Amino acid sequence: MSIFVDKDTRVVVQGITGKEGQFHARQCLDYGTAVVAGVTPGKGGQKMDDVPVFNTVRDAALETGANCSLIFVPPAFAADAIMEAADADIPIIVAITEGIPVLDMMKVKHYLAGKNARLIGPNCPGIITPGQTKVGIMPGVIHKPGGPIGVVSRSGTLTYEVVFQLTRQGIGQTTCIGIGGDPVNGTDFIDCLAAFQEDDETEGIVMVGEIGGTAEEEAARFIRESVTKPVVGFIAGMTAPPGRRMGHAGAIISGNAGTAQGKIKSLKESGVHVCEELGVIGELCARVF
Amino acid sequence: MKIHEYQSKELFAAYDIPIPRGVVAATPEEAREAAETIGQFPMAVKAQIHAGGRGKGGGVKLAKTIDEAVSHAESILGMTLVTPQTGPEGRRVKRVLIEAGLAIASELYLSLTVDRETACILIMASASGGMDIEEVAEKTPEKIIKVRVNPLAGISGYHCRAVAYGLGLPPAAIKPFLKLLPALYKLFVDYDCSMVEINPLVLTEDDGIVALDAKVSFDSNALFRHKDILDYRDFDEEDPLDVEASKYNLNYINMDGTVGNMVNGAGLAMAVMDTIKLAGAEPANFLDVGGGATAEMIENGFRIILSDKKVKALLINIFGGILRCDILAQGVVAAAKNTRIDVPIVVRMEGTNVEEGRRILAESGLNLFTAVDLKDAGEQVAGLVA
Numbered sequence: 001m002s003i004f005v006d007k008d009t010r011v012v013v014q015g016i017t018g019k020e021g022q023f024h025a026r027q028c029l030d031y032g033t034a035v036v037a038g039v040t041p042g043k044g045g046q047k048m049d050d051v052p053v054f055n056t057v058r059d060a061a062l063e064t065g066a067n068c069s070l071i072f073v074p075p076a077f078a079a080d081a082i083m084e085a086a087d088a089d090i091p092i093i094v095a096i097t098e099g100i101p102v103l104d105m106m107k108v109k110h111y112l113a114g115k116n117a118r119l120i121g122p123n124c125p126g127i128i129t130p131g132q133t134k135v136g137i138m139p140g141v142i143h144k145p146g147g148p149i150g151v152v153s154r155s156g157t158l159t160y161e162v163v164f165q166l167t168r169q170g171i172g173q174t175t176c177i178g179i180g181g182d183p184v185n186g187t188d189f190i191d192c193l194a195a196f197q198e199d200d201e202t203e204g205i206v207m208v209g210e211i212g213g214t215a216e217e218e219a220a221r222f223i224r225e226s227v228t229k230p231v232v233g234f235i236a237g238m239t240a241p242p243g244r245r246m247g248h249a250g251a252i253i254s255g256n257a258g259t260a261q262g263k264i265k266s267l268k269e270s271g272v273h274v275c276e277e278l279g280v281i282g283e284l285c286a287r288v289f
Numbered sequence: 290m291k292i293h294e295y296q297s298k299e300l301f302a303a304y305d306i307p308i309p310r311g312v313v314a315a316t317p318e319e320a321r322e323a324a325e326t327i328g329q330f331p332m333a334v335k336a337q338i339h340a341g342g343r344g345k346g347g348g349v350k351l352a353k354t355i356d357e358a359v360s361h362a363e364s365i366l367g368m369t370l371v372t373p374q375t376g377p378e379g380r381r382v383k384r385v386l387i388e389a390g391l392a393i394a395s396e397l398y399l400s401l402t403v404d405r406e407t408a409c410i411l412i413m414a415s416a417s418g419g420m421d422i423e424e425v426a427e428k429t430p431e432k433i434i435k436v437r438v439n440p441l442a443g444i445s446g447y448h449c450r451a452v453a454y455g456l457g458l459p460p461a462a463i464k465p466f467l468k469l470l471p472a473l474y475k476l477f478v479d480y481d482c483s484m485v486e487i488n489p490l491v492l493t494e495d496d497g498i499v500a501l502d503a504k505v506s507f508d509s510n511a512l513f514r515h516k517d518i519l520d521y522r523d524f525d526e527e528d529p530l531d532v533e534a535s536k537y538n539l540n541y542i543n544m545d546g547t548v549g550n551m552v553n554g555a556g557l558a559m560a561v562m563d564t565i566k567l568a569g570a571e572p573a574n575f576l577d578v579g580g581g582a583t584a585e586m587i588e589n590g591f592r593i594i595l596s597d598k599k600v601k602a603l604l605i606n607i608f609g610g611i612l613r614c615d616i617l618a619q620g621v622v623a624a625a626k627n628t629r630i631d632v633p634i635v636v637r638m639e640g641t642n643v644e645e646g647r648r649i650l651a652e653s654g655l656n657l658f659t660a661v662d663l664k665d666a667g668e669q670v671a672g673l674v675a
Contacts, residue, residue: 076513101511102403103440103481109408110441125610139610139641155556157608161663164608164639181555183405210556213405236559239544239566240575247540247555247577249510250405255423260563277567278560279664 001202002129002175003150003195004092004118005068009133012037012057012066012090014073014081016048021072024096024137025051028070031134036064057081057088068092070126070135078122079104086117093186094135095122102249105184112186119186123248124178125156136178138163144172149289150196151176152189153208154215154250158236158278162208165282171289174202181210181248189219197227204230204289206281207272211237212251212258220266232285233272235260290507291339292521295386297503300480304472307465307499311388313337320362323387324355331390334361338380339526341504342372348382351390358387383525391499396489397456398422399470401477403484409437410444410477412470414452418489444474461496469498480518481511530574530593537589539578546571547601547674549594549632551587553578553612561606564663568671573600582612587620592628602673603634604666614638614646622653633658633673637666 011028015021016038025048029035037060038048044055054060057069069090073081078097085093100122112119120127126136131145142160144167151166151173153159159178166173174196179187189207196202205227209216216235223231238260240246242253253259267274273288275281295313302308312323324332336348343349348370352358362385371379396418404411414434417425426433434455438444449470453463477485486504493499507518524532534541540555544562548570552558555577562572574597578590594600607617617638624630637660638646650657658673660666 075510099510101481101514102483102508103478103511106403106408106410106440110439137610142640153556155554157552157554157610158556158560160608160610160640161557161560183403184408208556210559218406234560236556236563238563239572240559240562241542241544244542244575245509246542246559246575249508251555251559277664278564279662279667 001199002132003192003199004120004175004177005127005133005135006129007132009068009092009135010034010036010064010066011068011070011135012039012060012064014039014057014069014071014085016040016051016053017043018072022048024072027140028134031140033133033135037066057084057090061088061090066090068135069094071095071097073097075099075101079108082108082119083111086112086115089116091116092118092120094120094126096124096126096137098123100182102182102184105182109184109186120177121180121185123182124180125159127175127177129175130173138176142167143176146172147174147201148172148203149206149285150174150192150199150202151206151208152192152196153178154181154210154248155208155236159208161278162206162234162281166206166285169282169286171285174199181250183213183250189215190222193219193222193227197229202229204232206285207231207233209233209235209263210248210251211235211240211246211253211260212248214257216263217266220270220272223272224270230288231272232275232281232288233267234275234278234281235263235267290509290512290518290522291526292505293337293339293384293523294335294503295337295384296521297505298500300476300505301500301503304476306469306472306476307497308503309388309391309499309501311386313384313386314362315366315384317359317363317366320366320385320387321355321359324352324358327387327389329389330354332358333388333390334358334365335386335388336365336370336382337384337386338370338375338382339523340372340374340380342374343370346370346372348372362387380526391491391501392494393491394494395492397492398425398488399473399490400484400486400488401473401482404437407437409439410474412436412438412448412452414456416456422488438474440478444471458492459496462492462498465498480515481508482506483508530597534576534593537586539576539586539590539593541593542575543597544572544574545599546573547599548670549573549597549600549603551576551578551590551594551603551605553582553607557606557608561604561663564667565604565670568667570671570674573597578612582616582620584616584620584623587617588624588627591621591624595628595630595632600632602632602670604670605634605636606663606666607638609638609640609643609646613642614640615642615649618646618649622649622655625653625655635660635666635670635673637663
């Protein structure tokens, strides 16, 4: 099993003829992902390699049965692309785009409420169920199929580091999901923790957070109340200075809120095995799981 | 992006949000002209820097005559103002705002921010204005009024009434407040603000409402649709190395330590800074070269890190995903050729094209320390600066 995506996932890539969209659509195809369609307004009827390109997501979904969207549309048009996918009844929407204005995302968040659409991201590496499907920009080769560990993270390359160490310890993954580094995003830690808790094949969870906001504190509360599987946690940004935005739009300590120390404390109080040194997270996982 | 008080008040004026009569001045001569134009006492002379807490550092002074206003301006202009928010190095004052004083009945607090958890615009207000709102929030949270607005629906009358009556405004002040708050909200959404704060918002003795201070900051991701705001940017208020880095699309933040570091990805960059600290050293910077870094960006990153003279060693940690290790290696070699590198460098690479990257570095003839993993990298670089 897995969460959110598997071998039956049929992907439409929005922005498939752009530089990044094209590169990563090919990478996904190479991994074995069923990339069944692309969308670029004005290029309907063309093909990217063997993938048919449509003018709208609705056309793509009707023609190809796509049930998942992967978005590489530039920031100024990304909110529009997400809403278009939701309106075409695409149930899983993965937005890679970095730099979407926060007000746009706030509107998107309210627009999606009550719709049958799960947004992953934006500003994220996407989601991979190793050995089955890769819907994102992560390097496929570092993953090990078959589980039993689920990984959820706010970061990109930091997740790769964690997955790399897991794989090196011989620990496989059910699904690895990046929820993104923006202040307002779709799927959150709790959604993923709940899904991993329900997933039969997932026996343990690695949760990678960072400074800013209160998502980790809320996740800690949820773990205490509703997660029985073991959880290993890591929080990046112990040395981050307050008031500075650390690359990710969401990674900022405001006043006393959003510090790594506060998040680590919450996680520990919820029984999470907190790893304080990234370099040994693989070894810690090998002991815990 | 932050702007100055006088710039924020220009925006307020454009939205009919009441502000005191004021004129900005960059020289004592301009200050005299400004004071004569205002011609109403007492008069405030306020240093224009981005950091708050200006009053505590001697950056805000009251004058009863024009000569006194000019002499305050003379002492404030050019001074290095240190406030609780500037850090010990302070900020040099280039301009003062000279404003007519107000007959103050009471001071309120009002702000609009983004509430990330609910994806709403959060209006916060308090009858204890003038004070640090975080302190009020901590000691007497019941005294803060919070109202959330769904940005899809926008602000409505009841939002504004909840704040107005919550503040216990006198009846005559209700109407002007119900005009001010929607205007402030409109400014917030029109310009993609991340914060609009008025502290204090003054209730005058004749039941008027006036924004005595104004602090506006903007979502950097939305500046592409607000080119007019870019003219407000004051590069002198930013760290020169940060500004240099932003020219090359590098995410750089200068810090106090001695270990320079270059990483791809913001989360991993933070984790590498933490690794350096855990190994017993201090990071000199945060630098995320991003997912799509080119050899040229790597080279510029190098130059910027090394232009910080505190740097005694450099750690490069790249997890090749989109950014391939061979591209990184080419950038490092090019940088080494074009820049005089006199500090030791520890390199840790993993991921896409790592073999090719290692080969390029090995054949470059550069004096590099290679780390087998992240832990090893942190320990090696800490050892070099110890």
